[in-house]
Amino acid sequence: MRTSWFKALVLGGMVAAVVMPGGSPVQAQAEVEVPYWASIQRDEAFARAGPMASYQIEWVFRRKNLPVKVVKRYGTWRQIQDPDGWTGWMHSNMLSRKRTAIVQGSVSAIRAAPQDSAKLMWRAQPGVVGELGDCEAGWCEFAVDRRAGWVRQDEIWGAGAP
Incomplete structure (x- = not known):
């Protein structure tokens, strides 16, 4: 039976963040080509009509770890697509690269x-x-x-x- 990093993660209860040397998780996200998979990092995450805090909140996600697809980037903002196909803009600090x-x-x-x-x-x-x-x-x-x-x-x- 093969032992994978996944089983070690689950059984050990450890969580690791991928961070570039000298950087932050947000900087690490910025270097990934779109589209890519991410997940909601917070218990409450706002999705907006556009890539700035001044845009109207269109949806509030209340499902931590929900998988999303990042389809576009604009500075620290990510346009995401949820499992139902809905799209909106979310600040990168609301997202995690944790695969779910x-x-x-x-x-x-x-x-x-x-x-x-x-x-x-x-x-x-x-x-x-x-x-x-x-x-x-x-x-x-x-x-x-x-x-x-x-x-x-x-x-x-x-x-x-x-």
């Missing part, structure tokens, strides 16, 4: 290994958000709280190429 995914469609089987015949570990309802690990051959490591397993990549949003 959300179960979509129907109930997803979380398995012990990346194959349909592997032992069923648990089931995840649509809307469940979890941390995303490595993906291979159409399967992704997926963890919610301290429970981890493998989910079919086509049953989640936030995996694969953005």
Whole structure:
């Protein structure tokens, strides 16, 4: 059985931030090409009509760790797309590069290994958000709280190429 960084992260309860030498997480985000995956970093995050604080708040996200796709950048502002396809502008300090995914469609089987015949570990309802690990051959490591397993990549949003 292979041990991955993902399992060590989940089992050890450690959280690491990617920061460029001498820089901050915001500076590290600025160097990534768009589009890219991110997640909501706060319990409450405002999405605006445009890339400045003077623009009207159009939506308030109250779902920490929700995956989003960053589709544009303007200074410290990011235009994001949520799992439903809605877009708005959010300040980069509201976002994290932590990879997460959300179960979509129907109930997803979380398995012990990346194959349909592997032992069923648990089931995840649509809307469940979890941390995303490595993906291979159409399967992704997926963890919610301290429970981890493998989910079919086509049953989640936030995996694969953005």
